[in-house]
Amino acid sequence: MNAIIKTGGKQYNVENGSLIYIEKLNVEVGKTVTFDEVLAIGDKIGTPLVEGAVVTGEIVKHGKGKKITIFKYKAKKDYRNKTGHRQNYTLVKITDIK
Numbered sequence: 001m002n003a004i005i006k007t008g009g010k011q012y013n014v015e016n017g018s019l020i021y022i023e024k025l026n027v028e029v030g031k032t033v034t035f036d037e038v039l040a041i042g043d044k045i046g047t048p049l050v051e052g053a054v055v056t057g058e059i060v061k062h063g064k065g066k067k068i069t070i071f072k073y074k075a076k077k078d079y080r081n082k083t084g085h086r087q088n089y090t091l092v093k094i095t096d097i098k
Contacts, residue, residue, distance in 0.1 A: 001015065001016065001041070001042050001097050002014065002015040002041075002042070002097075003015070003038055003040060003041040003042070003053070003055055003097050004038070004039040004040040004041075005035040005037060005038055005039065005055050006035075006037040006038075006039055007022055007023070007035055007037065008022050008023030009023070010022070010023070011039060014055060014057075014094045014097075015094065015097070016094060016095070016096070016097060017093070017094065017095075018093075018094050019060065019091060019092070019093050019094075020057075020091075020092050020094065021065075021089045021090070021091055022089065022090055022092055023088075023089065023090070024062060024088035024089060024090050025059070025090045025092075027059050027090075028059065029059050029060070029061055029062065030058070030059060031058070031059055032056055032057065032058050032059075032095070033056070033057055033058075033059060033092065034054055034055070034056050034057075035054070035055040035056075035057070036053075036054055037049060038050045038053035038054070038055055041053050041097065053097075053098065054098050055094060055096070055097050055098075056094075056095050056096045056098075057092040057093055057094045057095055058092065058093050058095055059090060059091075059092060060091040060092065060093050061090075061091045062088070062089070062090050062091075063088070063089055063091070064086040064087065064088055064089070065086055065087045065088075065089055066086070067084050067085070067086050068084065068085050068086070068087075069082065069083075069084050070082070070083045070084065070085065
């Protein structure tokens with residue numbers, strides 16, 4: 001069974017046993033987390049949420065993503081600005097969909 005959950009301003013299609021990278025959560029590794037904003041579960045679509053539906057998962061690890069380079073440039077003005085960014089993430093293993 002699969003479900004669509006909403007967390008961190010994004011939507012994720014999940015199923016039992018799947019690993020998802022989401023925006024960083026302030027929960028310790030090994031703890032369980034519940035997602036109560038379920039948009040769809042199986043063939044049932046919520047308006048906007050499915051009532052009583054809960055998806056639980058276990059925190060596997062925290063980390064930083066790949067580096068993204070931002071380069072700003074203006075022609076003929078001698079302006080160049082190079083910066084980088086690494087987004088924090090949390091890896092979650094989905095354990096149960098109810």
